[in-house]
């Protein structure tokens with residue numbers, strides 16, 4: 460582990476309130492990270508917490524971060540949670556928390572290659588397996604790199620950055636990539652936000668298929684919760700929040716199944732979730748303590764007794 464400040468859990472009190480923990484319940488922390496949410500859920504009286512993380516380091520550090528016999532750690536993607544829980548005879552569960560994105564532990568460890576502020580190998584793989592950022596950047600077509608930067612980083616000059624990346628190949632270090640992006644976009648020292656932020660975010664989201672994981676994770680949560688079970692999802696940017704918002708809107712019958720313009724027979728499956736609260740953003744006090752929480756947003760919902768819309772197991 461690094462010597463930097465540990466991960467500060469975001470919207471933690473709001474998540475505990477949103478999950479309305481009843482003592483003795485079985486809860487899933489789908490993104491264990493540094494165990495911040497798990498600790499809070501156990502502190503609120505959970506009888507058992509199943510902590511998932513796709514990062515083997517997070518799972519390996521887990522027992523020392525949260526030494527508690529009520530915790531079970533699983534090195535698996537949350538999109539596979541229903542299968543993993545079924546294998547352990549733990550379905551259905553009473554509540555699920557997802558805290559989307561990277562942890563400070565991952566960002567702060569230079570050798571994981573997530574940060575443009577620390578020089579390290581161009582890696583960026585949460586699961587520590589599969590294609591690295593260097594593999595992608597050194598072999599992909601310029602057009603594919605540009606598409607990733609535009610779609611996942613909302614980089615307005617994606618073409619120019621992709622061209623500069625291709626011209627600078629082979630790239631092996633995060634510092635090299637950051638320098639290439641800054642040069643392509645005319646970055647000046649002291650400029651408010653570093654343009655490399657968008658490129659790093661985009662490559663990370665692409666490599667880890669983060670948006671697909673979120674889509675599949677929400678479906679897996681729908682299949683895993685008991686009627687009355689609660690879901691709490693914290694996202695960090697609009698691309699992620701949009702996915703959660705649309706999913707819960709559709710599943711709670713707001714669109715298009717509940718549309719008053721549609722005949723009842725065409726209304727689609729019964730709502731599988733009920734949205735009980737408005738989305739929550741961090742308080743001023745939290746932002747003062749933890750500026751990284753700036754763009755965080757929490758959405759919560761309660762599972763109804765209707766069948767899951769998508770019964771299929773995630774691939």
Ligand SMILES: C[S@@+](CC[C@H](N)C(=O)[O-])C[C@H]1O[C@@H](n2cnc3c(N)ncnc32)[C@H](O)[C@@H]1O
Nearest residue numbers: 468490492493494495496512513514536537558
């Ligand atoms: C923002 S951190 C969670 C921090 C945690 N809530 C805490 O308080 O310490 C996100 C964590 O989720 C993990 N993660 C991201 N996507 C995942 C996925 N699809 N399945 C499982 N774990 C995932 C990352 O490896 C990272 O450790």
